[in-house]
Amino acid sequence: MAATTALPEMVLPAYGSASLTDLLPTVAARLGRRLEPERPAPLPLPEGERWVVMLVDGLGWDLLRSAAREAPYLGGLTRTGTAITAGVPSTTVTSLSSLGTGLPPGGHGMAGYMFRLPHTDEVLNALVWDSAAAPRDVQPRPTVFEALKDDVAVSSVAPARFRGSGLTFAALRGPSFLGLDDEGDEDRRIELIVEAATTARRTLVYGYERALDHTGHVEGSRSEAWLRHLIRIDAYCERLRQALPDDVRLVVTGDHGMVDVAxxxxxxxxxxxxxxxxxxxxxxxxxxxxxxxxxxxxxxxxxxxxxxxxxxxxxxxxxxxxxxxxxxxxxxxxxxxxxxxxxxxxxxxxxxxxxxxxxxxxxxxxxxxxxxxxxxxxxxxxx
Missing domain, CATH: 3.30.1360.180 (Gyrase A; domain 2)
Structure with a gap:
């Protein structure tokens, strides 16, 4: 393997203080619902009773900062925003589970995109859920959405193909699922999110955007194709903010960053x-x-x-x-x-x-x- 002269330092996950695990428990606290002590609410979020949490798959802090000029809306928000950490492994299965449950990987047990189930000795690919194991058996802990849904209108806006998937049920179960048949139809996506965010006095809407990660895997995270998707997502997030009423808080985050490997x-x-x-x-x-x-x-x-x-x-x-x-x-x-x-x-x-x-x-x-x-x-x- 090629030698390198400037190896990076380890970034440990900041569970309980500044991690993806802490996001929804903090939103829950702003909505008037304190969860159990193992799910603290430490993030510096403003007060609010209506929330949209938009997760952009593959949107790392370092990558966004390096492309802030090309993504003026999100890049501008980095001046008042902050970086938090993913969990370990820094991968979608683990991060979505940490977001959804408010627990670190040791708590929810979704130990990577592919992980071993000791009782059967099989390696589960949790992205496609290639196992007969029931998602609730693999991840039995309640999600934040489940904890809130009796008091808050909770919704998820995501590609329709993820409705009922093993990963969705394990990591993100609980909200009303509003599926997009054409995930490229941004007007429809905005319409669904705005409607869900304003349907009650207290709301929480989860939105998911996956194209940036997919493009980075195939083309690289420093490619022109990746940058084009970031520019599109930046414009989409700004349009979403403009469409939402002023009393709705919009949070944009990612599940991990990315490096290119020759x-x-x-x-x-x-x-x-x-x-x-x-x-x-x-x-x-x-x-x-x-x-x-x-x-x-x-x-x-x-x-x-x-x-x-x-x-x-x-x-x-x-x-x-x-x-x-x-x-x-x-x-x-x-x-x-x-x-x-x-x-x-x-x-x-x-x-x-x-x-x-x-x-x-x-x-x-x-x-x-x-x-x-x-x-x-x-x-x-x-x-």
Missing amino acids: WADQLVVEDEPELLVGVHRLAGEGRLRQLHLADAANQLAGVTARWRDRLGESAWVRTRDEAFDEGWFGPADERVRLRFGDVLVAMRGPGAVMTRSLDRELSLLGMHGSLTSAEMRVPLLVD
């Missing part, structure tokens, strides 16, 4: 079979690969040492216990704790750990999942 910087594990000795299952993603071992009691030290020797300073290689002790995931019971890898390989440099068993991932350019600032920090913008 193909030359991909480590394909099948090309270095010594790294797979003792590894029973691969989970996670390229920027934070999770290794489940065949015999962790006897193999943990050896596997960890081999990966550390191979990657050196270009990755943070931790055992599960070390990662929990450093605060990567928040507290967890043993049932959830075992979903995280015995060994976690979080890339610090520009590379990724890939496998030919997931050949579609080999073509990706933009990636995320690790603990660098570019991946972990997301905007908290309020207008």
Whole structure:
């Protein structure tokens, strides 16, 4: 893998003070509903009884700041807004679950885009939910939407294809789902959000925009195509703000940032079979690969040492216990704790750990999942 001279520092998740986990509990508090102590309300949000929370998939703070001139509305809001952190892994499944439940990953157990279910030993792809496991069994904790819906009109405006999906039900269940058959129809999207936000005295509307992330994965987060989508989303968010009544608070955030990984910087594990000795299952993603071992009691030290020797300073290689002790995931019971890898390989440099068993991932350019600032920090913008 290519050498780098300026490796980034680790950005730990700020659970309970300034993280995506804290957003909806803080909104709930502004709506007059304090949740249990494990879901604090620490974010500096204004008072308000009507809220729209717009999540732009892949909108990292660092990326937005670097393109602020091209995105004048959102870029302007960064002057009064702030950065908060995603959880770990910095990936959509985990972040949407943290947003929806108000809990860190150790609390909700959605341990990555692909994670192992210990009771069946299967690796669940939670984006497509390729398992017979029931979403409520995998993630049984109540969502913030469920906690609010008796007192607040809660709605979700998202592509119709996500209605009833495993991830939606696990992470975001509770609101009335208003599906968009054509997610490119921004006029209809604005119409639905405005109607939902004004339907009662107290409202909470969740909106989701996915094109920026998809384009970044395929074209790269520094590409012209990515920038065109950001410019479009910037204009859309400004139009949405103009359409909403003044008493509705608009919050724009992201679920993770992104870094671009050149193909030359991909480590394909099948090309270095010594790294797979003792590894029973691969989970996670390229920027934070999770290794489940065949015999962790006897193999943990050896596997960890081999990966550390191979990657050196270009990755943070931790055992599960070390990662929990450093605060990567928040507290967890043993049932959830075992979903995280015995060994976690979080890339610090520009590379990724890939496998030919997931050949579609080999073509990706933009990636995320690790603990660098570019991946972990997301905007908290309020207008």
